[in-house]
Amino acid sequence: MLLLILLCNDVAENPGPYENEISIFHLNARSVRTKLEYIETLALGSSIVYITESHLDETIFSQDIHIDGYHQELYKMIGTALAGGVLVYVSEILKTKRRLDLEFENGELIWLEIDFPQHKILLCAVYRSPGSSHPFWQNFKHSIEQAYNYTTKIVITGDLNVDLFTEHNHVLNDLMNIFCLQNVVKVATRFDNRSGRATLLDPILISEDCCATFTEVIDINRQMSDHNATKVYLRIPNFSEKNFTRTIWLYKHADFTRFNNDIQNLIGKLL
Template identity: 35%
Template sequence: MFFSLACLQSINPKIDIIFLLFVLHFILLVGNIEPNPGPDENNISSTPSSVRFSEIDKSISICNLNIRSIRNKLEFLNNFTDEFDVLAVTETHLDPSVSEDQLKLDSFNNIIRKDRNNFGGGLMIYVKDDIGIVRKSELENPFDETLWVEIRAKGQNFLLCHSYRPPNADTDFWARLNHAIETAFQFNENIVITGDLNSDLFNVNNNKLIDTMDLFNLRNVIDKATRVTDKSSTLLDPIII
């Protein structure tokens, strides 16, 4: 699935032309990566959703993955270090007792993380050593598991919002997310949203995430299921631009 510059600009007119060149083509790789070797894939919550932004010889690729405890899956993540520039991970299940030195991957020494104080949850963003990353904590709030960072790479910069919304999150989550996005556009019109928002984009009825995308002229670029069971196929791990 490919979008031309004109299509991208019609989808989101707020994106400037430089960023449009940067995302001239995005390549969807969902389902093309196998953990080899790696942990039992039944313990991985989702199929990696990923996107590659390109401008001729420049490119940056992002992988979005719900991993359900990162400590025993570092070898699994190391399989992706040659494929991606940014790894956005949800449900890390970490606490402050785990140091960043214990979590580093090959060529990924820049880590931004947000741990939960009790069991479950947690976020982490890895970026390759040659990519700049700055946390934008002014866009975050104390109620939600959300990380905002600015990523600078290959002459471009954009804001990345990485979020985990648990199934029992309060309904005000969406209002807080909308406020953060509105504020973020004042800093940078180029925004990417990743994570696990527990909102199935295959279900278009009364979908708050779709409402948010419509409000800001954003679109999800992942069109395949990221969670597949014997009984259902859902798209819970989007990459939104």
Template identity: 25%
Template sequence: MMNKRYRLHVAQLNVRSLLCHFSEFKETLYERKFDICCVTETWLKDEPDYLVNIDQYDFVRNDRLTRGGGTGIYVNKNIKYREISFKLNLENTTIFLEYDQFKILICAIYRPPSVDKKFLIEDIEDSLLASIPYSENLVIVGDKNIDVSNTKGADCVFYLSALNTFGLAQLVDLPTRKDAILDHVITNTPEALKDVKAVNYHYSDHDITSFTVDVDVSHANFKYVTYRDFRNFSPSSFSDELAYSSLDEIFVLRNIDDKVAHISCVLTRLFDKHAPVRSCRITKPPAPWLTNEIRQLMNNRDRAKKKYRKSRTALNR
């Protein structure tokens, strides 16, 4: 067995205007060395990417395009990930990460105070259901504008009861804005998340909430399969060479074992030439559902997304 251990450092912040606090925020990322940092209330409106780019990080963003709001996730460039599109009521950004056999979805959701809490509950349930094809590990972060420190309040009771029904846990137990716990870390695998902290930085009235994900991957050595490669096989060429081979020498051989050995030798030599033996490493199970039609749709999606990122117009959205 092979064992690998990763420690993923994740953070979230309601930044309340990324552009206004960009220099301080960038210094925070470099200082704390977060692998992933989710941001809410970015207040971005189609500003070009270079204004909020940070060396060593990719930035996945979803702007509101009107005043306020907006979500995004900074991801260290050394991490393999892809953006997942969840159609939710509230603003959100979601990424999918895969470490060998360990997979995790991280979703940043922002609920403005004016939006009914029932939409947040619906989105959390929808996120949990939508995550099933991707991973057993789901983490939802972001400013929910529900104070879970007020455990006797009707909003808190309703909210935490719903999370419990879905098999989810809220892990932040320290104030994140003044005396209130508004910025939450929700997960269906609380045992995988460690060191949940809240640290104040002067440029936002919300604390940065951070945690680590310890990923201990144990898996067997890669499986190898051997096969004959028939991609360039020509039946006519094979038949021609077989016709001029020494196969007819079996008629002068008297021992049956010698006849079988001669036939095997001639045929193996020809197949080695026309359909050589190859070996390959199996790293993923077969996916029979991934048809050519689905692959084409995935390619179309990726091209459209790339086009929109280059030119963020309503036509390309």
């Protein structure tokens, strides 16, 4: 029976995180409220889930958008005029705290500190709207400087609305050079259906002391977002998560016609 269900493509096997690794997922969702199930499926097994352009307000509570396997209390940064915003889910097995001292006024970003047995990592999820003023970059530079005063293990991801394919003289490139940050995303992350233009707006920037073992860009249903998702796996020495395997049944996506035909064929063979 399990074999038949697997053939219907309505089940995903989640092997859990690898030992000595964590994974960080990011998606510009352009609103979370009606896409939670889709996001949960995409980000399944990720240690940390970053959502930019969450489009939340004070009327949406953590329990309204909770995902199983993650801490009940979410980290949220409310955007302006129901636009923008940052949302962070953290796996129940990770110990984190928000670093408000690294954030700045009118900046849509969340800094998190993760405690591991032998070191700490600072993670930043950031959204910069296309119309952000120049002080954003000055403040962001100061924020990164302060983070480096605490640790040299830093990861920054999100939607900065800077096309790293074409804007080679942008201040973001200067910051990457100053702080020795490497972008591990090498392909387009946003697609404009009208112009056909593909851009790289969603980088994953890691410091020299962080080790990325694998990076992927995940195709997204264009009805959900015009951005693709990104995911990076980081090696964390001497860190072991509780590995598990679980089966997720996605009945909404099942091919029941094929399922019934397979059952009838199996019954016919048994008879």
